[in-house]
Amino acid sequence: MPKAPKGKRNGTAHGSPYNHGGKGSAANHIFKMKTDIGQHVLKNPGVAQAIVDKADLKQSDIVLEVGPGTGNITVKILERAKKVIAVELDPRMASEVTKRVQGKPEAKRLEVLLGDVIKTELPYFDVCISNTPYQISSPLTFKLLTLSPSPRTCILTFQLEFAQRLFARPGSALYSRLSVNTQMWATVTHIMKIGRNNFRPPPAVESSVVRLVPKRPRPQISWEEWDGLLRVCFVRKNRTLRAGFLGTSTVMEMLEANYRTWCAQNNIAVEEGPAEVEVNTEVEMDAAIGSSPNEDAEEVGGEEEQEEEWDGIMDVDDPDIPSFFKDELDEKAKLLNVKSGSKRKRKGKVAELVREKVRKVLEDETELADRRARMCDEGDFLKLLWAFNKEGIHFS
Known part of the structure; x- marks a missing residue:
């Protein structure tokens, strides 16, 4: 008696919007990323976990996440923090990050704000974690530095060259107004570099993660x-x-x-x-x-x-x-x-x-x-x- 034909193993796995491996994976993407507004989703779970670990989160922390994308970092933050306020410009991404926690207890601790973070009046938060769109790196840095009360710490992913400007010293080619302002109002620490292949789609440049710790008390100048x-x-x-x-x-x-x-x-x-x-x-x-x-x-x-x-x-x-x-x-x-x-x-x-x-x-x-x-x-x-x-x- 001939054996019945076996069905494809894990046949439903290819239907998951978060499975991007294997043959024909391009057809399984959720939607096309808008690279013109800096959409490069961090896909490496190990790197995402390392970024969250460097934030030293407490169970009582309220975390601001800029550009959550599909929520790969968001879900890891929710495991450790009291609440996540995610600011997202793209309605499609905002919908995706909401779906990630739909029907779970974490859904009550996630607030998604749709809009431009530079133009948005931000509520109070303790820590900022951001896979920053490169186009807003400078205005986002200045906005975080001028907030009062200031956050305890900021873990920010930037283009490598921009990150180097943050801690550039006098006399170097990258020393600029950004360098002086950042070092005047915060302590800057380089955490790690991230290769372009850790993102989907890969950006044209390498990235770097830095920690900004606003100085307390703040410098007594205008x-x-x-x-x-x-x-x-x-x-x-x-x-x-x-x-x-x-x-x-x-x-x-x-x-x-x-x-x-x-x-x-x-x-x-x-x-x-x-x-x-x-x-x-x-x-x-x-x-x-x-x-x-x-x-x-x-x-x-x-x-x-x-x-x-x-x-x-x-x-x-x-x-x-x-x-x-x-x-x-x-x-x-x-x-x-x-x-x-x-x-x-x-x-x-x-x-x-x-x-x-x-x-x-x-x-x-x-x-x-x-x-x-x-x-x-x-x-x-x-x-x-x-x-x-x-x-x-x-x-x-």
């Missing part, structure tokens, strides 16, 4: 003032600070407007009218240039070309550059087109007063006029901010 100063300094981080301030008319106009506001708020009278002394355009041109044509290249050395390459890959500061810098090149072009030895347009007394205060801070009080932002540490920027504020110069 975030707006501090970040405003750094924005000015790092717009052209290879220029001297003298050129970045005194040689940039848009910066001086902004500082003059802020000084007038500060005087009005503190009932300090300002003397209006044209300035009594004219200054040669040559002087202003020298300040605008800041140095001889080859000086920057000589000081930076062989790193300048490499630095431009990094800025092309991920220039984290460009999206945040204030609007008053957009006409900076036009302003310098106008200065350079003026005939040598001619006089610049006479400015008001307030403008000259602010200019003298800035010169005094840079050259006399801090002696940082000839330093470049990329070579200054947070102590130098603190000294600079304190000296400016003492003269009534503000950046917020």
Whole structure:
């Protein structure tokens, strides 16, 4: 008697939306990932578990997860934490992570917020864990640093080059405003690298996991003032600070407007009218240039070309550059087109007063006029901010 034909083993397994192995696996994907918004789901359960372990979660913790995807990390967090608040931009992903716990006790401890995490008002949470979409790495980092009360710790997965910017030191090619801000407000620790094949679909770059622990107590300075100063300094981080301030008319106009506001708020009278002394355009041109044509290249050395390459890959500061810098090149072009030895347009007394205060801070009080932002540490920027504020110069 012939044997009955055997059915396919585990025949129903191929119908599982989470089974992506074997022949014809492409047809079993839940849906096509939107890589244009950074959808690269972490598929390695060992790496997901390691990320959760590094968070040192407590049973009483409320965890914010940014970009939960299909919930591979979410379910592991729910095993250890009191509650998970998952913020997801894609409605399809939000539906999937909800299905993962549907009908289970964990469902009551999962809250899914649909929307952009940068624009969402976040509720209180103790720990943040994020497989961060690369497009929002910079704004998410700044948002977490400015939260009050601050989270206990943040375990964040970033593009490798972006993670290296977070703990870059003065003088390195990757040192930037992001580096100074992060290290001022938090302690940064590199945890591990993650190969691209641990994600589905694989991204074009390697990834890295970092831990941010906000400093407690928080530094007793204004975030707006501090970040405003750094924005000015790092717009052209290879220029001297003298050129970045005194040689940039848009910066001086902004500082003059802020000084007038500060005087009005503190009932300090300002003397209006044209300035009594004219200054040669040559002087202003020298300040605008800041140095001889080859000086920057000589000081930076062989790193300048490499630095431009990094800025092309991920220039984290460009999206945040204030609007008053957009006409900076036009302003310098106008200065350079003026005939040598001619006089610049006479400015008001307030403008000259602010200019003298800035010169005094840079050259006399801090002696940082000839330093470049990329070579200054947070102590130098603190000294600079304190000296400016003492003269009534503000950046917020």
